[in-house]
Amino acid sequence: MPQETNIPNKSILTPFNVVAGIIILAGLVITVLRFTKGLGAVTNLDDNNPWGIWIGFDLLCGVALAAGGYVTSAACYIFGLKRYHSAVRPAILTAFLGYALVVLALHYDVGRPWRLPYPIFLSPGTTSLLYEVGLCVFLYLAVLFIEYSPAALEWLGLKKVRNLIVRMTLVLTIFGVVLSTLHQSSLGALFMIAPSKLHPLWYSNYLPVYFFISSIFAGLSMVIFEGTLAHRFLHHKMDATHLRESEGVALGFSKAASFVMMGYLSVKLIGISVDNNWHLLFTGWGLWFLLELIGFVALPAFLYSLAVRERNLRWARWAAALSVLGVVLNRLNISVVAFNWYLPSAQRYVPSWMEIGTSIFIVTLGVVIYRFITTRMPIFYEHPDFRHDI
Amino acid sequence: MGVTRRKFLGWVGAAAVGTTSMMVPKARAASNKHFEGYPGSFGVLHDTTRCIGCRKCEEACNRVNDLPSPARPFDDLTVLENPRRTSAAAFTVVNRFESDAGEPVVFAKNQCNHCLEPACASACFVRALRKDKTGAVVYDASLCVGCRYCMVACPFNIPAYEYDEPLTPRIRKCHLCQFRIEKGLLPGCVETCPTEALAFGERDRLLKIARQRIDKFPGRYVDHVYGEREMGGTSWLYLSPRPFNQIAMREDLGVQPASRFTSGPLSAVPIVVGLWPVLLTGIYAISKRKDKIAQQERIEAVATTVADANDEMKTKMAELKDKMTREREAMINLEIKKALKEAAEKEDA
Structure with missing residues (x-):
């Protein structure tokens, strides 16, 4: 008798579920605090440091790491690289969840979240780069939802709507790339308004270019990184096509990432030369800058190229993890570390544990929803009714 | 509740958003136009050599704006021992600057400088901040989303935020007592200043007065009117006996208005x-x-x-x-x- 009741209990109380449950519970507590006591009670933000990790990590990193969606769909549908087709759905799903969570995180950070539609529908401030970001993220979230929807519609068995949406794939993909180019770059351009606050090594007229290029290899690396995790935990959900193509995806994306990162390095060097910032490289800030550029861009780029030459999947995965960390480091450097660099250390911002907790909570929410969807809907496999039907 | 004109226009704007407003950002990267402020707009000249650090301006500002009373009263001058910045409860603060070289102590009042082309207004994605014809940079809390990008953008670190308001936080900053100017009154701080360290008037006239003072007493002032050209020019102007970076006013801001920094990416x-x-x-x-x-x-x-x-x-x-x-x-x-x-x-x- 007790054995019978234990079986369903056991299937719910897995270590993953317990940990995720605790994090989500803690997140809900912080949520209540945020919306009853205000930002002051939960964050370490102040008048000199109005943006913390909820912008630096949740928004900037969230958007950059969700770039896999537009990169993969562009590779497959625009550049005609059909052999990456099985990577499109997981990438689109990650992107959709990523953007949805970015918008959720914004609800914590801004003062009156229900007014977030105001700039778009009521009083557009078109001189602001934040307006461009807001409009593009809003539109792109809608595009990603439509791009993701065939998986849900197949699951629900709604064939007609599904076929209608699949026919719009190309238009949606192009629209997605346009919107991504705009807001990925604008997130960097946001900081161009404050040359007096951002350290000159990170401030550049090329900030939008840096952000756009780094979003490409962030997206490529995230697809590889996420594929690694998916293979470990969701292997049983993958069909033969996905398994057969996955190595090709990882190595092909490694090759692309390596090239793009080399391009990024060149543009960075041009940026340093244009502003003649060479002398700053030999300061403490310079070392930190070089660590970001050499340790987390040049090194993984080299590792990627080795991985491609030797057809070594392990190296590709290490390179992907390093690149993802590098993009996170870059975004945090620009928004938090090198921002207000001139202020005395007592006036600098360090995130509170509740800010970090909220960010972890939101990432966990993403992982849980990702798992819910991938274990139910045709993401890693083709739905039997729609096989070979794009 | 009917449809107001603003709402209607907002909807029309939103309908056209995909095309017009994205295509025509109000950025003039390639033009040679230079905005020199609304003609006849007002400003304040702050002559720091006349300031005695009495904090009467702070008190007046607090009173006319119905701000919460501070922990320590305004006649407590020990407050001046630590440098302060503007906050949600204080739109203006006076700071005291000692000198090693035995030069006299300088007091300087700090508040919104009311830029001619404000960084905050350029950065605001919902047009809650704008430059008024009076010269004031004014804020509309009924539009504000609370994103705090204006605070990121402001080169003078002026706007403050009500971090302890959970659902209705506002940006708080000096608005040049625009509501008093429109009634023909002086800004609270100017009205109360006992030493005429603050002078209110048309910005063009104030500039001339400032230049005259420097010409008349070259030994008393550094030869620079702060705010004449900084960040494209500000409605507040400053005179100082010491280099401005010694009284916590940045000299590395340049003369470009902030909108120039972002006009490139917008274009x-x-x-x-x-x-x-x-x-x-x-x-x-x-x-x-x-x-x-x-x-x-x-x-x-x-x-x-x-x-x-x-x-x-x-x-x-x-x-x-x-x-x-x-x-x-x-x-x-x-x-x-x-x-x-x-x-x-x-x-x-």
Whole structure:
């Protein structure tokens, strides 16, 4: 008798579920605090440091790491690289969840979240780069939802709507790339308004270019990184096509990432030369800058190229993890570390544990929803009714 | 509640958002126009050599703006021992600057400088901040989303935020007592200043007065009117006996208004919106056409191979037929010969 009741209990109380449950519970507590006591009670933000990790990590990193969606769909549908087709759905799903969570995180950070539609529908401030970001993220979230929807519609068995949406794939993909180019770059351009606050090594007229290029290899690396995790935990959900193509995806994306990162390095060097910032490289800030550029861009780029030459999947995965960390480091450097660099250390911002907790909570929410969807809907496999039907 | 004009216009704007407003950002990167402030707009000249650090301006500001009373009263001058910045509860603060070289102590009042082309207004994505014709940079809390990008953008670190308001936080900053100016009154701080360290008037006139003072007493002032050109010019102007960076006023801000820093990336928007779809469709078409040609070539190759094989087969068949016909003829001839021979033998026999 007790054995019978234990079986369903056991299937719910897995270590993953317990940990995720605790994090989500803690997140809900912080949520209540945020919306009853205000930002002051939960964050370490102040008048000199109005943006913390909820912008630096949740928004900037969230958007950059969700770039896999537009990169993969562009590779497959625009550049005609059909052999990456099985990577499109997981990438689109990650992107959709990523953007949805970015918008959720914004609800914590801004003062009156229900007014977030105001700039778009009521009083557009078109001189602001934040307006461009807001409009593009809003539109792109809608595009990603439509791009993701065939998986849900197949699951629900709604064939007609599904076929209608699949026919719009190309238009949606192009629209997605346009919107991504705009807001990925604008997130960097946001900081161009404050040359007096951002350290000159990170401030550049090329900030939008840096952000756009780094979003490409962030997206490529995230697809590889996420594929690694998916293979470990969701292997049983993958069909033969996905398994057969996955190595090709990882190595092909490694090759692309390596090239793009080399391009990024060149543009960075041009940026340093244009502003003649060479002398700053030999300061403490310079070392930190070089660590970001050499340790987390040049090194993984080299590792990627080795991985491609030797057809070594392990190296590709290490390179992907390093690149993802590098993009996170870059975004945090620009928004938090090198921002207000001139202020005395007592006036600098360090995130509170509740800010970090909220960010972890939101990432966990993403992982849980990702798992819910991938274990139910045709993401890693083709739905039997729609096989070979794009 | 009916549809207000603003709402209606907002909807119309939103409908056109995908095209017009993205295409026409109000950025003038390539133009040579320079905005020098609304004609006849007001400002304040702060002569720090006259300031005695009495904090009367802070008190007046607190009173006319109904701000919460501070923990320590305004006549407590020990507050000046630590440098302060503006906050949600104090739109203006006076700071005290000692000098090592035995020069006299300088007091300087700090508040919103009311830029001619404000960084905050340029950064605001909901137009909650704008430069008013009076010269004031004013804020509309009924629009504000609370994103705090204005605080990121402000080079003078002026706007403050009500971090302890959970649902209705506002940006708080000096608004040049715009509501008093419109009634013909002086800003609270200017009205109360006992030493005329603050002078209110048209910005153009204040600039002239400042220049005259520097000319008249060259030993008393550094030869610079702060705010004349900083960040494109500000409505508040400052005179100082010491270099401005010694009284916590940054001298490295440059003379470009903040909107110039972002006009470049904004002007890239139409390029991306216009060119990307063309380029991407082109790439798609090329890759599609390549596939099609490859497919065609494959079909043709198969067809020619099949045709070649057929031809070969035909010739072989023909050869074979020929051979067989010949063999059969030979056989027949042989048979005939044989029959003839046999017949001849029979006849002989």
